[in-house]
Amino acid sequence: MFSCDNLKAKISLDIAIVGAGIGGLSAALACNRAGMSVTIYEGVSELKEIGAGIQLGPNMFRILRHWGIYDPVHLKGVTLKELSLRRYADDSELSRISLSNAEKVYGASMVTVHRADIQKVLREEVEAARIHIELGSRVQDIDFKNTRIKIEHCSNWIKKDVIIAADGIKSISRKKILMMHGRKDRIRDTGDAAWRILIPAEQIYKSKDIDLIEMLDNQIAFRWIGPDGHIVTYPIRNNRFLNVVFIHSKKPSVHESWTNKSDKKEIVKFYKDWTPRIKKLLDYVPDGEIIEWNLYDCNPLITWIEGNVALLGDAAHPMLPYIAQGAAQAVEDAAVLAISLAMIDNKNQINTALKVYELLRKERAEIIQTSAVHMRQTLHLHDGKQQEERDDLIRNKGKGDCNPDLLSDESFEAWCWGTDVQQQAITMWNQLVELILKGEQIQSSPDTKELPWLKLLKKWQLIQNDQATTRNSTLSRFN
Numbered sequence: 001m002f003s004c005d006n007l008k009a010k011i012s013l014d015i016a017i018v019g020a021g022i023g024g025l026s027a028a029l030a031c032n033r034a035g036m037s038v039t040i041y042e043g044v045s046e047l048k049e050i051g052a053g054i055q056l057g058p059n060m061f062r063i064l065r066h067w068g069i070y071d072p073v074h075l076k077g078v079t080l081k082e083l084s085l086r087r088y089a090d091d092s093e094l095s096r097i098s099l100s101n102a103e104k105v106y107g108a109s110m111v112t113v114h115r116a117d118i119q120k121v122l123r124e125e126v127e128a129a130r131i132h133i134e135l136g137s138r139v140q141d142i143d144f145k146n147t148r149i150k151i152e153h154c155s156n157w158i159k160k161d162v163i164i165a166a167d168g169i170k171s172i173s174r175k176k177i178l179m180m181h182g183r184k185d186r187i188r189d190t191g192d193a194a195w196r197i198l199i200p201a202e203q204i205y206k207s208k209d210i211d212l213i214e215m216l217d218n219q220i221a222f223r224w225i226g227p228d229g230h231i232v233t234y235p236i237r238n239n240r241f242l243n244v245v246f247i248h249s250k251k252p253s254v255h256e257s258w259t260n261k262s263d264k265k266e267i268v269k270f271y272k273d274w275t276p277r278i279k280k281l282l283d284y285v286p287d288g289e290i291i292e293w294n295l296y297d298c299n300p301l302i303t304w305i306e307g308n309v310a311l312l313g314d315a316a317h318p319m320l321p322y323i324a325q326g327a328a329q330a331v332e333d334a335a336v337l338a339i340s341l342a343m344i345d346n347k348n349q350i351n352t353a354l355k356v357y358e359l360l361r362k363e364r365a366e367i368i369q370t371s372a373v374h375m376r377q378t379l380h381l382h383d384g385k386q387q388e389e390r391d392d393l394i395r396n397k398g399k400g401d402c403n404p405d406l407l408s409d410e411s412f413e414a415w416c417w418g419t420d421v422q423q424q425a426i427t428m429w430n431q432l433v434e435l436i437l438k439g440e441q442i443q444s445s446p447d448t449k450e451l452p453w454l455k456l457l458k459k460w461q462l463i464q465n466d467q468a469t470t471r472n473s474t475l476s477r478f479n
Helices: 020-033 058-066 072-075 104-108 117-130 170-178 202-208 210-217 264-270 278-280 326-342 348-381 385-395 412-419 421-438 450-458 465-468 473-479
Strands: 014-018 037-041 052-055 083-086 093-098 111-114 132-133 139-145 150-151 158-159 161-163 188-198 220-226 229-236 241-249 259-263 289-298 310-311
Touching: 020 037, 020 117, 020 161, 020 326, 052 117, 052 229, 052 326, 058 072, 058 104, 058 326, 058 348, 058 412, 058 421, 072 111, 072 117, 093 385, 104 278, 104 412, 111 117, 111 229, 111 241, 117 132, 117 278, 150 241, 161 170, 170 264, 170 310, 170 450, 188 348, 202 210, 210 220, 210 229, 210 241, 241 264, 259 264, 264 278, 289 348, 289 385, 310 348, 326 348, 326 421, 348 421
Parallel strands: 014 037, 014 161, 037 132, 083 220, 161 310
Antiparallel strands: 052 111, 083 093, 139 150, 150 158, 188 241, 188 289, 220 229, 229 241, 259 289
């Protein structure tokens, strides 16, 4: 029986990856490990250190362990031991979830890192594997019929066996695939935005403030939830920085913009009624102009593939940050896609391999994507009856029903963190290929149909109607 640790491609494949973010670099490593030839095409001329802290779930770290890069990433992060969810006004704790058994139960821990650190480790691994990254090579066009890409300011087409489009939420590949199906690429403005700051440990220790020192020194991710917003804090870089994210509803805009200019006065005004501990954090927001990052996503797509071209990561399923799964789902995509391509016997089967990848990944990723939308609405309730019912359910862990905070829901945690997508791809390969060749309808996995949180998503009517037209519609989980 094949193992994801030693799986090698049966044939030689030449792969182009569009984008050198976490998803693109992960796809390059996964394909290279399986013996494929890989070139990455990245539009920017220099890969700079950008972003702030992110949380990496056990499902992602389990894959990194298979790839042999668990330790380099883990050494740069902080292993979380607990998740604390609190009320915005009085700092009362609604729930505290222990993560101490995550390693034993899921084969990996939950770790916080700086986005730049995980990207640096992935890039170093890519360079060590002698995978070439073509910087300053923005893909201008894609020829799906002949599996070719054209680089901006270059006249020649580049022919490949497979093109993996990991070009993010602004993906030109997604736009062109949807155009071929008569659809328009619509990015959805969620109405939320985020301010992000990193507070150095020296400043916190200098303050001698017990509340702030607790947030920095302990391996806990704190969340405060309130009307139209929430705040997340956790330590990163071996507790040398406290990462703080202020998520809030933003002012309406008639123009699509990825960032806005803001200032400290706006932040202080928005959180004026929040607990004194939050006001202490606000003291560390720098004076002057601050970048406000608008949060966008998109509806589930009609398809992720066209010919021998496949979408991956945010190009396929841009995710809101409320479920801490954006990076993890991109890495899961990369792992499953590499396994699917490694299983084929000849190049005529490439499109079949991509269809297997889509069947294994699309429904799962889009359920998680939809779960993040649900979490946004759940966390940002105004004070009142709904908020009181939510808080009671969270305090009592759902009372046999779904916990409104999915990160505290045991069934969601087990499904999201516990599913081994790599072994699933190997085990289900023959069955899925047979179904594809017969053109039969693909049914959802029976083990997830009755989970309470999936029923809640249907109740909240967050699954988009146009997804029902695809053969692996998320709605089929509720049939």
